[in-house]
Structures are given as structure tokens and as C-alpha cells.
Amino acid sequence: ELKVEQNPLFLSMQEGKNYTIYCNYSTTSDRLYWYRQDPGKSLESLFVLLSNGAVKQEGRLMASLDTKARLSTLHITAAVHDLSATYFCAVASYNNNDMRFGAGTRLTVKP
Amino acid sequence: SQTIHQWPATLVQPVGSPLSLECTVEGTSNPNLYWYRQAAGRGLQLLFYSVGIGQISSEVPQNLSASRPQDRQFILSSKKLLLSDSGFYLCAWRGAGDQPQHFGDGTRLSIL
Numbered sequence: 001e002l003k004v005e006q007n008p009l010f011l012s013m014q015e016g017k018n019y020t021i022y023c024n025y026s027t028t029s030d031r032l033y034w035y036r037q038d039p040g041k042s043l044e045s046l047f048v049l050l051s052n053g054a055v056k057q058e059g060r061l062m063a064s065l066d067t068k069a070r071l072s073t074l075h076i077t078a079a080v081h082d083l084s085a086t087y088f089c090a091v092a093s094y095n096n097n098d099m100r101f102g103a104g105t106r107l108t109v110k111p
Numbered sequence: 112s113q114t115i116h117q118w119p120a121t122l123v124q125p126v127g128s129p130l131s132l133e134c135t136v137e138g139t140s141n142p143n144l145y146w147y148r149q150a151a152g153r154g155l156q157l158l159f160y161s162v163g164i165g166q167i168s169s170e171v172p173q174n175l176s177a178s179r180p181q182d183r184q185f186i187l188s189s190k191k192l193l194l195s196d197s198g199f200y201l202c203a204w205r206g207a208g209d210q211p212q213h214f215g216d217g218t219r220l221s222i223l
Binding site: 033041043044100102103 | 147168205217
């Protein structure tokens, strides 16, 4: 069974600081997705990582994938308040039909 | 462009009442469709997914059921709601290949 673990689950940061969120998964997969969810809202797609060593960047967020370690990271650079949200990673199953989500990391950026 | 519609946005139902939530997708054909439930402050629990009309995969045994009567329509139902069915229900679609899922706005369901 595909399992996805994220840590930390809660993250409180000062503005301007850097931090990394980790996503580990249990079985072979080379399709890893990151999403953002604002309070009370739905999820929006941030990054799609499809191969070992893939790196994607958008603004202050950078995501990477190591399929051999079954690990993805979401790195936050010089955090700003607008980044406060819950971030989820998700992994596609071997048949590419179902998707399993991590528990989410609730990020709060404080001034 | 593709869009996903999910309704209603909020719903308050008494225990033991039936449920029907509907989700439709426009602008794409033969999408994979998904129903998730999110408890307050928690992650997403995959309930059902469908790869085609009439094809439903159930992930969690419970008193919910799903149907896909048309290619771009996905319905979540229950005959008798339980208190534990409260939560935020999200419908999502995904196209062929390696695209990410696209989520509807969700239905916030409260059971009294």
C-alpha cells in the first residue's frame, strides 16, 4: 500500500527565513505533486515532478524529487506572510490512477 | 479550458438523512474522477475514484457510495448519514498522462 508522510505537520516561521518541508513515500513512484490549500478553500496545484532529480521553482518555493530515496522536498526561501497556507504532497500509484496525499504541513509565516 | 463544478457549497443535514453530492467536469473527455473527504485541520482521505463510466474503485468501507452515470459526472451518495460523515468533500479530475489533479471548490457538510 502506498503511504505518504510529510513533516513537519506544523511550521511557524519568521518572515525572511528559509525552511524545508519533507515528503517521504513508501513505494516506487516517479510522479510527485505539491499542492497549496488556503484556509476554507480548495487545493491548487503548485508543482509536478516526474523524474529523478527533477527540480521546479516558482517564486520563493522550490520543489525537488529524489526517486531513489523516495523523497521530495519543498524549500521556502525568504518566507513572506502570503506563503501562509497548508501544503500537501501527493504521489500517484503505480497504475497512475489513484493519488495518495500526505497529511499536510500547516505553514504560518509571522512578521 | 477545463472547469469543474461541485455543489452545493455548504450543506447541513440531520443524522439518518440521505445525501447526494454532484460533480461535473467540462472541457475534457474521459477524465479520472475522485472524491476526497477532509476532516477539519486534517489531510485528504481518498473515498472513491473512477477511470470511466460505471467504473468505481472504493478505498474506504463506509456508508457512502459513488456513481458515474456519464463521462463527466460523478455523484457521491449515502442512504443514511452518520455524525462521522461531517467534513469537507472535494471532487477532483485528472486527465491522461502525468497531469496534476484539479479540484472543485468543495462541499462543507455538517451533520446534526
